[in-house]
Amino acid sequence: MERDVRLNIAHWFDAATGSLSYVVDDGEGSYAVIDSVLDYDPVSGRTGTTCLEPLVQSLRARGGRLQWLLETHIHADHLSAAQVLRQAFGGQVAAGCGVREVFAHFARVFDWEDTEAAAFDRLFSDGETFAIGALRARVLHVPGHTPADVAYLVDDPQGGPSALFVGDTLFAPDLGTARCDFPGGDAATLYRSIRRLMELPADTRVYLCHDYPPSTRPPRHQSTVAEQRxxxxxxxxxxxxxQFCALRRQRDATLSLPRLMLPAVQFNLMAGQAPHASADGVPYLRIPLNVF
Ligand SMILES: [Fe+2]
Incomplete structure (x- = not known):
C-alpha cells in the first residue's frame, strides 16, 4: 500500500493569554501537541480545561497516538496542560535542555529542595532530531527571551515548505519580538537566535507562540521567514x-510582570503540574513575598 504521509497542522488561540497551541499530525495517526494551555484562576487557585476542550475533542476524533507534548519554553503567562493531556492520551513531555538552567534559578527563588528538572521525559539539545510518527523534526535552541527557548522545525514530507514553531522569539511582524527582561533573558542573544531562524529558506512557514492582536486586525498564528525578514x-x-537591543530595552522597560508568572513558572517547570503536595494531598504553589 502506498503511504500518504502529510504534515497537517491545526491551531487554537487562547484569547485570555494570547497563546497559540498546535497539533502536528503525520496523517498516519501519530501526532504532537505544541504549547497546550490550561485555564487558571489566580483568585480561587482553580485550574480548568475550558480553553483546552476543543483541542482535546480534536485529539479524540483523531484516534491514533499522541507521541509528544512539546513545550517551546517555560511559559510565564499561562499554565501548561501537558500533564492533563498526558494522563488522557499518553505521550512524552519534552522541552529544551535550557530548562535545567531556568529550573536551577527558580528552585532558589521558590526555595525548592529539588534542583533538577526531573519531571520532563526529554530535554532536547540544540540540533537534536526526533520523529513525530513519519515526520522528521529538528530542535533549534533559540535563547534570548529565556535561556530555555527552543524552536521546532518540522519538514514537509510532500516537499512543501517546512513548518517552524518559533516559540517566544518572533511575534507577528507588526508586534516584533518577545521580551528579554526575564531571568537569564538577553536582547543580544535573542537577536542572534532570530537571525539564525531568518537564515532558513524564505518560504519556511513560521508558526507563532503568541499573538496580541491590536483592534485593527484578527489574531494571527502564521507568517513566513520572508515576511519576517x-x-x-x-x-x-x-x-x-x-538598534535591536535599544528597541528591546525601551519596550521591556514599559512591561509589567505577567499576571500569572509566579504560578505559571512553578507549574511549568514541573512539566505541567504543581510542584509539591503537602501531607493533606493538596498540591500547593508558593508565592515569595517582596522578591519581584
Ligand atoms: Fe514566553
Missing part, C-alpha cells in the same frame, strides 16, 4: 544588533 518591526533586514 521584510516586515518585522524589530528584526526586519537591515536592523543591526545595537
Amino acid at each position: 521584510a516586515a518585522n518591526i524589530h528584526m526586519r533586514e537591515g536592523i543591526e544588533l545595537a
